[in-house]
Amino acid sequence: MRPHLPNLGPAARSAGTSATVTSLFAPAPRPFLSQRHFHPTPAACIPRRRNFFTSNVLLQQNGAEPSRPSPPLKTPNDHPANQAGQKKRKPPLKNSLHRVAIVAQKGVPGKPPSPAAEPAPGIDGSTSISAVCAAESFDMDMVEDILKNHGFSLDPDGTGFESHEVVHARGFNNGDIFVFPSGTVVSWGLPPDVVNTLATKHLLPAAEMPFIENKEEEDLEFLVDPEQEQSRVNGAVVVLGTRREVEAGDRLDTTLAKIAFSSGLARSTKLAVLESSLTRYLESTRHIPDRLSEGLGAPLSRGMILQKAGELLNLRSQLNHYNDLTDALPDIFWDSEEKLETYYAKIGKALDVGVRIKTLNDKMTYAQEVVSVAQGVLDISEKMSSEKHSTRLEWIIIILIAIEVAFELRRLYMERYDVFQEELLSELRALRADVRKQDKLDAASR
Template identity: 30%
Template sequence: MSSFTMHGRKREQYGQYGGPLLAPLQSGRQQTAPPPQFPGQSLGRRIGPTSPLRDRRFPSGTRQRVSGSVAIGHPIGPPGRQRDKFVALPEEEDEVVTLLPAPLVDATLPTPSPEDSLAIAASLPPPFIFKDLPRDDVPRPLLRDESCWRGRITFYCVAESFDRKKLEELLKLTYPPNTIRSFPDVFYVEYIKGADIQPGGDVFFFDYGVVACWGMTKAQEMTIVRGIATQCMEQPLEEQWTEVDEFQYCYSHEKQQHVQNDTVTLHRRYAQDYKMKLAISYALAQSTKLSVYEKRVTDIVLETKNLPEALAEHGEVEISGHDIAKLIGKVFLQKSAVNLLGSVLGTPEFFWHAPDSFQALYTRVTEYLELESRVELLNSRFAVLQEMLDMLRDHQNNYHNVRLEWIVIWLIVVEVVVGLFELLGLFGLVGHPDKS
């Protein structure tokens, strides 16, 4: 049985044009014992690209809802999810058990007597009850460098989207044509070719502005981001909105593939299967993109949190109707990006033609990342913000209507006073007397 090291998720801030990376935030989570493994669960029919995750009814296992108040400096979403839960990944194919033929017995040999059988049994070594653990007296097979079976999975969200045509031209000019593969919404590049069954380095460029790097050093990742991604960005993100998520992968001989503590454990026979990496990267890239929207909503919440307090304390807010309209538009843009554009909620088109095992793998990883509950929480925050801004807009409209009413009242008062003086003048009570 192979073992792996618990890894905590690292979150960094990346500059818009290749600036220095800030120190990662430490989650401070202690290592805990993994919960019991759950058997594989059958999945339903394949879902179209426009179907939201919240409409699916897959078992959620040990998923917990993300909750809590907004705190300054702590983004909503990934830091609040349960990292140490165990999510079993589906196997591509069942193990085939081959029955070995019974050994042939030479009939010419004499049958040992009961006394001889007892003597032979006494001379054998005692059975080892922990036979699945390594023993000192049993030689272990010589493996290659164990470090090559572990590595980084890093995701960079640096733009709203990539110019797909420009990206394709740049990739063809930079890398050999046989190392580039195109999919409906992603480009794959074999950056480092693996040897035998050892994993290499792989890069995925998603159309919605996310770059995924498998098995590469930080220097190599910076070369990809600065040299390729920044040349093809459309609507590049500002430094405060860029997102960098880091996971770990581990290839082992364990039969049960799983994801736990932000570490994806796969069987070694999939070390060079880029399609399996792509299925996993789809879910992780959607999580990274969702983190950007979560940070934006956090910023809007922090920007407007004083308005209800001022309204409750003073009965009025020092914000114009124009600024309220801008906030309403900002909230609607983020809500439409999450729910309408499909980069976060939709099932990628790649799984329409891929084997069902890849969609099952994608679904399990989305369950681990709690995408469904995070989207529900994000939509609930959108609803609260929209309700608050509508209330402020109604308050501003009422205040404006009250001002107009008072203006009309004072105009009527002035008109009444003027009319009264005119009436008194007709009776000679007001005005200059006639000279005789």
């Protein structure tokens, strides 16, 4: 049915007819945040667009006149790389090592994509890859139940991966969502706020040890190239080769490539969580070297040092043992095609995952040295304190022995003095008796 033109005069009608085709095939604006759903929306519930029923320029701005001239129409000669370049990547964490990788990548321009590369159709103008890590791990069985309750179709392309490896769901506008057991959700062609809400709210019951306040997010851009069969990574842009999908209509090959790239991006996001945790740990132990520089009299607590040592061991074990961050290839790709391993390695190289892991281990080694030195200083301080206490006890014992010797000498002196006094008294008595006897003899002789 031909759209009805309002009675605005010949000039307005003639000006509007030239933009009729463009307005009918122009991409629809993104829905507002309050109108986004996590499941396919029926056509009857989609809000009516004003520019669908009119070709008048004034009525396409929601009834208000434009405050600035409308942007020029896109022409077929516009290069898709320019369109991708207009979207700014979300800056990484200020203290994240990924920031160093991005700055290093800016000095080496990537190979421009082929002219046949175009934005992915049916993504509502979105060509972003968003990853959110908001939990230590996910209960994948609960994840499947939650996604089913929200109306998502699980594993629509029949990838064959088990639920404990990855869960693939397809949302509105054919946007793909990949949930990994490492606590990371990766989306293709969906707004970042949608995947953020999905990871931090709807999947929260399935999260084990969630950290919503300390979650990490990473964004990339992707393009599709229907003339290429193999996918590749150009700088910070993932180029999907969709030749098989275009020729045969089978999306399995494209979905497997997305899973490989998503797994590498999830690995980088999980690594960013450990980077942030280590940064907070180093900030909490920043005062220890300053106190150590004060000498043995520095106030250090044995309990605090043991707690920091345990936190550091936990971070190092998460990096090297409990997760697949240091593995060259995840378990899900052992029995898969070789090109998936190549995709996983390419995205890891583009994000400098190997360099960041090495830097993390070096920082943890330094932190371990600080804790070891602090423990050594505490041991020396406790040993010196113990020696001082032992010396004090020895002196106390010596003083007590000296006091006991003095009392013994006094006793001996007193005992000897008493014997001498008794002898003296007995001699005096004997002398007095002799004197009396002599007096008696003298008196008798008279």
